[in-house]
Amino acid sequence: MRRILIAIAALALLGIIAYGMFGMGGSSGAGGMIQRDASVNDPPAPAITVRDLDVGQGDATYIHNGDSRVLIDGGPDARRMGFLLDSLGLNNRTMDVVILTHQHSDHYTGLLPLFDSRRHIRIRYFFEDKDPSAASTLARLRDSVISRVQSDSLQYRSTDDPCGDGEAMCTITLRGGATMHIMRPLAAPAKPNNRSVAVKLVGADSGSFTMWIAGDAEHSAIAHFEAEGYAVNPGMKVDVLKADHHGSCNGVTPRYLELTQPTWAVASLGAVNDYGHMHQQAKAEYRNAGVQWYRTDQNGTVTIQSPGLPGSGYTITPSRPGKDLNGPSDRRASARGCAGGDS
Numbered sequence: 001m002r003r004i005l006i007a008i009a010a011l012a013l014l015g016i017i018a019y020g021m022f023g024m025g026g027s028s029g030a031g032g033m034i035q036r037d038a039s040v041n042d043p044p045a046p047a048i049t050v051r052d053l054d055v056g057q058g059d060a061t062y063i064h065n066g067d068s069r070v071l072i073d074g075g076p077d078a079r080r081m082g083f084l085l086d087s088l089g090l091n092n093r094t095m096d097v098v099i100l101t102h103q104h105s106d107h108y109t110g111l112l113p114l115f116d117s118r119r120h121i122r123i124r125y126f127f128e129d130k131d132p133s134a135a136s137t138l139a140r141l142r143d144s145v146i147s148r149v150q151s152d153s154l155q156y157r158s159t160d161d162p163c164g165d166g167e168a169m170c171t172i173t174l175r176g177g178a179t180m181h182i183m184r185p186l187a188a189p190a191k192p193n194n195r196s197v198a199v200k201l202v203g204a205d206s207g208s209f210t211m212w213i214a215g216d217a218e219h220s221a222i223a224h225f226e227a228e229g230y231a232v233n234p235g236m237k238v239d240v241l242k243a244d245h246h247g248s249c250n251g252v253t254p255r256y257l258e259l260t261q262p263t264w265a266v267a268s269l270g271a272v273n274d275y276g277h278m279h280q281q282a283k284a285e286y287r288n289a290g291v292q293w294y295r296t297d298q299n300g301t302v303t304i305q306s307p308g309l310p311g312s313g314y315t316i317t318p319s320r321p322g323k324d325l326n327g328p329s330d331r332r333a334s335a336r337g338c339a340g341g342d343s
């Protein structure tokens with residue numbers, strides 16, 4: 001009984017600490033921003049849910065922790081993401097953080113419906129590289145973001161200066177107590193894939209749940225993550241690695257897997273794609289490093305859940321069973337194909 005009471009007290013304390021937190025600061029943790037919009041009697045639960053959404057050939061990751069909601073990329077299809085926003089109950093909600101990892105349409109097109117006025121979705125922070133682009137769909141998205149800056153105090157941040165304080169890393173505390181580190185990408189000019197921002201999600205502690213997400217980062221961007229010191233701070237070792245670049249062989253290196261040491265990789269891709277994803281070489285590298293994988297084209301949406309308490313661990317559940325699966329488009333990339341490929 002005594003032990004139960006202590007556990008309840010500890011949970012309550014954790015809830016109070018986590019309550020209302022949504023602080024952002026550079027790597028020093030400076031410059032907090034606190035939002036309090038929940039009832040004191042109703043502390044948000046610390047549970048973390050991450051969904052690698054099945055959006056076809058593209059990326060979209062939705063994170064929910066406490067009352068905080070984060071979307072990293074929106075996939076290639078606005079209608080599909082609109083359907084997902086409906087089914088996830090995200091209309092009339094606040095999306096605390098939206099991150100466009102880099103400026104390719106298979107990542108940004110699905111972000112458009114967030115701004116449909118009929119959905120009444122409020123967005124607090126929008127991150128992207130802000131690199132010049134001639135793409136009309138991206139211009140539309142940027143117009144929507146800028147108009148929200150004016151009308152709804154959206155904070156529009158460059159991934160090159162994610163906290164707006166000159167620091168390479170911006171740490172955000174979500175309202176359930178999880179933290180998210182947003183890391184400055186390889187400097188411009190670089191091809192869009194290599195401008196992909198890296199994001200590390202950490203549960204209550206590293207024994208709770210950790211995940212690394214870095215868009216379509218290819219070899220030079222992956223080398224940059226280590227050169228920039230991210231392997232030391234915030235650390236790259238994680239439970240789950242979002243397979244960079246849809247399982248392309250240019251999105252993984254043996255060194256990357258040595259640094260991240262994931263148990264699982266999750267690749268987001270369409271079953272029929274022109275790029276040969278997942279590449280045979282990438283699967284071989286995962287296999288050699290003892291990394292198991294799920295892939296959205298075969299497994300559907302992959303859901304990761306953690307109670308969000310220190311040392312609580314996590315579960316990873318595909319919508320359709322089977323691990324380390326192959327897909328109909330998988331092929332061996334030529335060395336040239338491995339070095340190229342944009343989407």
Ligand SMILES: [Zn+2]
Nearest residue numbers: 104106216343
């Ligand atoms: Zn992509």
